[in-house]
Amino acid sequence: xxTKDIVLVALFxxxxxxxxxxxxxxxxxxxxxxxxxxxxxxxxxxxIIGARRGAAAYVLVILMVAIGLPxxxxxxxxxxxxxxxxxxxxAGWVFGAFVTGLIAERMVRDGQPEVRxxxxxxxxxxVGGIVVVYAFGIAWLCFSTGTPFAKAxxxxxxxxxxxxxxxxxxxxxxxxxxxxxxxxxxxx
Amino acid sequence: xxxxxxDCSVKFKTHVALHPFSLVLSERRIGIIxxxxxxxxxxxxxxxxxxxxxxxxxxxxxxxxxxxxxAVLSVAGFIFQNxxxxxxxxxxxxxxxxxxKAHGLGPAEAEARARAALARFGIEALGxxxxxxxxxxxxxxxxxxxVSATGPDILIFDEPVNQLDLKNRRRVVxxxxxxxxxxxxxxxxxxxxEDFDRVLVFHEGRIVFDGLPAAAIKxxxxxxxx
Amino acid sequence: xxxxxxxxxxxxxxxxxxGAKLALILVVGLALYVTESLTVQAVAAVIAAAIYFSLPIPxxxxxxxxxxxxxxxxxxxxxxxxxxxxxxxLVSTLRLLAVVFLAAAVTATTRIADFMETITWALQPxxxxxxxxxxxxxxxxxxxxxxxPDIFAHYEGLKHAHAARGIAFRPLRALGPLIILTLKDADAxxxxxxxxxxxxx
Numbered sequence: 001x002x003t004k005d006i007v008l009v010a011l012f013x014x015x016x017x018x019x020x021x022x023x024x025x026x027x028x029x030x031x032x033x034x035x036x037x038x039x040x041x042x043x044x045x046x047x048i049i050g051a052r053r054g055a056a057a058y059v060l061v062i063l064m065v066a067i068g069l070p071x072x073x074x075x076x077x078x079x080x081x082x083x084x085x086x087x088x089x090x091a092g093w094v095f096g097a098f099v100t101g102l103i104a105e106r107m108v109r110d111g112q113p114e115v116r117x118x119x120x121x122x123x124x125x126x127v128g129g130i131v132v133v134y135a136f137g138i139a140w141l142c143f144s145t146g147t148p149f150a151k152a153x154x155x156x157x158x159x160x161x162x163x164x165x166x167x168x169x170x171x172x173x174x175x176x177x178x179x180x181x182x183x184x185x186x187x188x
Numbered sequence: 189x190x191x192x193x194x195d196c197s198v199k200f201k202t203h204v205a206l207h208p209f210s211l212v213l214s215e216r217r218i219g220i221i222x223x224x225x226x227x228x229x230x231x232x233x234x235x236x237x238x239x240x241x242x243x244x245x246x247x248x249x250x251x252x253x254x255x256x257x258x259a260v261l262s263v264a265g266f267i268f269q270n271x272x273x274x275x276x277x278x279x280x281x282x283x284x285x286x287x288x289k290a291h292g293l294g295p296a297e298a299e300a301r302a303r304a305a306l307a308r309f310g311i312e313a314l315g316x317x318x319x320x321x322x323x324x325x326x327x328x329x330x331x332x333x334x335v336s337a338t339g340p341d342i343l344i345f346d347e348p349v350n351q352l353d354l355k356n357r358r359r360v361v362x363x364x365x366x367x368x369x370x371x372x373x374x375x376x377x378x379x380x381x382e383d384f385d386r387v388l389v390f391h392e393g394r395i396v397f398d399g400l401p402a403a404a405i406k407x408x409x410x411x412x413x414x
Numbered sequence: 415x416x417x418x419x420x421x422x423x424x425x426x427x428x429x430x431x432x433g434a435k436l437a438l439i440l441v442v443g444l445a446l447y448v449t450e451s452l453t454v455q456a457v458a459a460v461i462a463a464a465i466y467f468s469l470p471i472p473x474x475x476x477x478x479x480x481x482x483x484x485x486x487x488x489x490x491x492x493x494x495x496x497x498x499x500x501x502x503x504l505v506s507t508l509r510l511l512a513v514v515f516l517a518a519a520v521t522a523t524t525r526i527a528d529f530m531e532t533i534t535w536a537l538q539p540x541x542x543x544x545x546x547x548x549x550x551x552x553x554x555x556x557x558x559x560x561x562x563p564d565i566f567a568h569y570e571g572l573k574h575a576h577a578a579r580g581i582a583f584r585p586l587r588a589l590g591p592l593i594i595l596t597l598k599d600a601d602a603x604x605x606x607x608x609x610x611x612x613x614x615x
């Protein structure tokens with residue numbers, strides 16, 4: 001990694017932490033699930049700084065959690081979070097950001113028609129930020145609690161509407177950054 | 189100090205930032221003035237090897253900025269226009285110690301050197317302060333302490349008193365004047381370089397004047413039309 | 415703004431090396447996952463809880479720290495009583511409690527600097543293979559903590575800029591500008607790090 005890569009990774013990790021402190025928004029129709037901005041970071045990181053750096057930013061965030069800094073939304077932190085039943089989602093962030101980045105790097109380029117950029121970011125966010133994160137999250141949840149897979153999957157569906165809204169918001173933000181300060185590594 | 193530019197030029201893509209020039213610098217205090225975008229910062233970054241010459245060579249005390257890039261960095265220190273971007277650890281003391289450790293010092297020695305660096309500029313009180321909370325003048329002094337702590341022979345300043353209030357300006361100006369190191373200072377603040385040994389005037393990527401401060405300032409005023 | 419979860423003290427756990435404590439979590443965790451014995455899980459959970467609550471943390475603070483995790487474990491436990499059997503639900507709940515209490519105890523008794531030392535040591539093999547430089551990890555961590563307050567300041571700045579122009583401020587709509595404001599400093603910061611020769615060795 002170049003020095004600039006390290007700086008981008010660190011700054012993005014800091015953005016992810018800041019997202020955890022922003023007030024959560026609630027959508028009237030699905031008021032049960034408040035939308036915390038932090039898990040949007042997976043989509044944002046992949047779409048904005050790409051696969052490798054995006055995943056590295058999450059490794060850094062998890063490292064901070066591990067050494068006892070309360071950097072997750074709601075002031076959570078410490079090894080207990082990484083050992084709890086939802087630890088799979090946290091591990092999934094790293095892979096989710098990576099996959100989001102892979103797709104975004106391949107689908108989105110500077111100078112494309114806007115619609116294609118929006119579509120690329122949205123698809124990348126859905127696959128990386130939702131499918132991949134859920135896969136890791138549900139796998140660990142089932143293993144650690146013994147909950148049957150099918151039931152866990154159904155339970156998870158409650159979060160899908162909120163996460164789709166996040167994908168929309170992340171798409172808008174990623175496209176704004178691409179227009180204003182592009183740094184998504186293009187496929188070399 | 190011995191800085192030599194030989195047929196040196198810098199091009200960014202199609203834009204020529206510095207036209208070919210040759211120059212030797214050895215004075216203790218060197219000022220650089222000129223309009224925005226005239227090539228001053230590119231020139232200063234050439235010395236430190238942060239910008240590589242597109243053609244020609246730059247040597248600092250005999251070290252080539254391309255071939256001996258790392259060695260050049262320990263001879264020439266650079267204080268950036270925005271020192272907030274230069275202090276990279278949360279606390280001032282931590283920042284200086286981190287830089288020293290990166291240069292191979294052990295923890296105890298780094299700590300001692302960092303304290304000495306703060307004391308040198310009379311800012312011991314800034315040691316435990318958080319970088320984020322420092323004022324402009326404090327940031328500038330902390331950056332000078334942080335960069336000079338590793339013991340460079342030459343300090344390069346990019347607009348060190350830009351945006352400082354009168355009181356902080358005086359503190360920084362005094363600090364620069366008192367430096368035993370060689371100093372190369374880019375400045376829009378003309379009184380700061382009034383008593384320097386040599387001043388270069390840049391205009392549109394060329395050195396258009398090279399001489400004593402009074403004449404240089406006069407030349408610069410003519411270019412600027414005021 | 416960001417206070418570590420470390421708690422000052424001189425307990426047995428405080429005195430152990432971080433590597434040993436992390437290994438303990440790993441070994442206990444693995445051991446508990448290979449057994450389905452209710453007795454073993456119960457004993458482990460009680461011991462782990464006893465260790466955690468005997469640390470010099472006020473009881474309310476100790477509970478507060480674990481509230482989100484404990485809540486999730488409780489909800490999943492209740493669901494599992496219905497989905498599986500009370501016995502199975504109890505086994506998995508007690509196992510999670512044991513591991514979580516133990517992990518929280520290690521977090522509360524290990525300083526950040528000590529963790530970092532262990533991490534640097536653990537990264538040595540990766541460093542030899544050229545995958546990652548341990549010093550870069552320390553650098554990155556320092557950068558995050560250094561620039562966090564600046565990003566909050568950017569956020570406040572955007573809020574005020576909206577207010578000054580009479581535009582309603584939507585936090586999530588400001589994300590794009592906030593990210594640009596933050597990342598555009600990256601070049602200058604990277605240049606400064608290189609100028610100071612910090613990654614030279």
